[in-house]
Amino acid sequence: MPKETKVEIKGFEAKHYDALLDFISLGKYKSFIRRVISDMNIQPDDRILDMGCGTGRNACLMAEFLSEKGSILGLDIGDEMIAQFEKNCAELAHVNVQKMRIDEPLPLENEFDKALLSFVFHGFPPEKQEKIIANARKALKPGGELFILDYQEFDLGKKPWFFRLIFKKAECRLAQDYLKVDWKNYLKARGFDDFDEKTYFRNIVRLLRARLVG
Numbered sequence: 001m002p003k004e005t006k007v008e009i010k011g012f013e014a015k016h017y018d019a020l021l022d023f024i025s026l027g028k029y030k031s032f033i034r035r036v037i038s039d040m041n042i043q044p045d046d047r048i049l050d051m052g053c054g055t056g057r058n059a060c061l062m063a064e065f066l067s068e069k070g071s072i073l074g075l076d077i078g079d080e081m082i083a084q085f086e087k088n089c090a091e092l093a094h095v096n097v098q099k100m101r102i103d104e105p106l107p108l109e110n111e112f113d114k115a116l117l118s119f120v121f122h123g124f125p126p127e128k129q130e131k132i133i134a135n136a137r138k139a140l141k142p143g144g145e146l147f148i149l150d151y152q153e154f155d156l157g158k159k160p161w162f163f164r165l166i167f168k169k170a171e172c173r174l175a176q177d178y179l180k181v182d183w184k185n186y187l188k189a190r191g192f193d194d195f196d197e198k199t200y201f202r203n204i205v206r207l208l209r210a211r212l213v214g
């Protein structure tokens with residue numbers, strides 16, 4: 001029976017999160033995530049909210065595109081993840097992390113040009129997903145961009161048996177529900193438009209960009 005959610009990462013997995021991703025992806029994660037971040041078209045003075053930021057790996061890469069006018073705020077609830085973020089981004093004055101739940105109301109309003117949800121969103125039940133999107137909508141400036149890096153919608157039943165087996169073993173039950181939602185329609189009904197998408201790993205993973213209607 002798969003676990004309901006695996007998005008709260010603790011202990012050994014949290015301590016070695018980046019190394020585990022590199023190992024599982026046979027070393028491909030590094031170049032993949034670099035490509036994703038470059039596909040975000042980050043501008044030098046962007047203010048970026050990284051929701052469920054993890055170890056700061058994405059933040060460090062995003063920071064390469066920023067001038068000192070730009071900034072990144074990471075939010076996470078995992079103490080181990082936050083400690084790694086602080087260590088990894090210690091040299092970057094305009095990159096910060098705070099311990100905050102992204103699925104509860106956030107005190108951030110009309111501040112950010114971009115918000116990123118990277119491999120986080122699929123691990124929440126629908127009522128929490130509503131709260132996360134409401135937080136992103138409130139935190140973004142009008143015309144700001146929400147990026148969701150996560151699974152592309154696909155029919156798990158039509159994938160080869162070994163893929164189904166690995167997916168069900170590795171992923172939580174909520175991830176299976178996530179695959180069935182038309183996320184562009186979902187976001188359209190919640191004030192977003194102007195979608196753009198890029199896919200990776202043979203269309204299994206997608207970077208979806210949605211713009212907050214100004």
Ligand SMILES: C[S@@+](CC[C@H](N)C(=O)[O-])C[C@H]1O[C@@H](n2cnc3c(N)ncnc32)[C@H](O)[C@@H]1O
Binds near residue numbers: 052076081102
């Ligand atoms: C799978 S990791 C992804 C980390 C990072 N975004 C990345 O792409 O490398 C999920 C992250 O979400 C964080 N997280 C889980 N639930 C959260 C919540 N309710 N609020 C904030 N962060 C959360 C976890 O602590 C973990 O760091």
